Amino acid sequence: MSHIKSSYLGELRTEDIHIKSSNRIITDAPTDNHGKGEAFSPTDLVCAALSSCMMTIMGIRARKHNIELEGLQANVTKYMSSNPRQISKISVQFSLESTNATPDQIQMLKDAALSCPVALSVNPSIEQDVSFGF
DSSP: OOSEEEEEEETTEEEEEETTTOOEEEEEOOGGGTSOOOSBOHHHHHHHHHHHHHHHHHHHHHHHTTOOOTTOEEEEEEEEEETTEEEEEEEEEEEOSOOOOOHHHHHHHHHHHHTSHHHHHSOTTSEEEEEEEO
16 A cells, blocks of 8 residues: 655646645755745755654654653755766754753764664765764
8 A cells, every 4th residue: 555645736846645644745846957946845855854764763762761852953954966966965963952861872862863764775875964963
């Protein structure tokens, strides 16, 4: 059974529907690639998936060890190459003002993030530049 229904809406725009929840995502081609840039581009979603997956896996570990992660944020930057046009680098900068995690637990969280399913699935030619501000 499929998990996502994707539709091309025209004008370089797509809609993806998560079957179980009916949540919707609209994508639009970026302005530097013939689009309007009015929504996430598909490559933006790859970058968002990386940071979201990392935070989710850290959250699972944090819950298991009673570590406070509320307020964890990430600034994500996508770098594109032109020939071929592809993501060349994803920079993820995590920040967290305070946590009750010990230094060993912080290392555990970092290791968890770097081994999340999306990080392991992204093409190895894409540099993942990840920093942790906590």
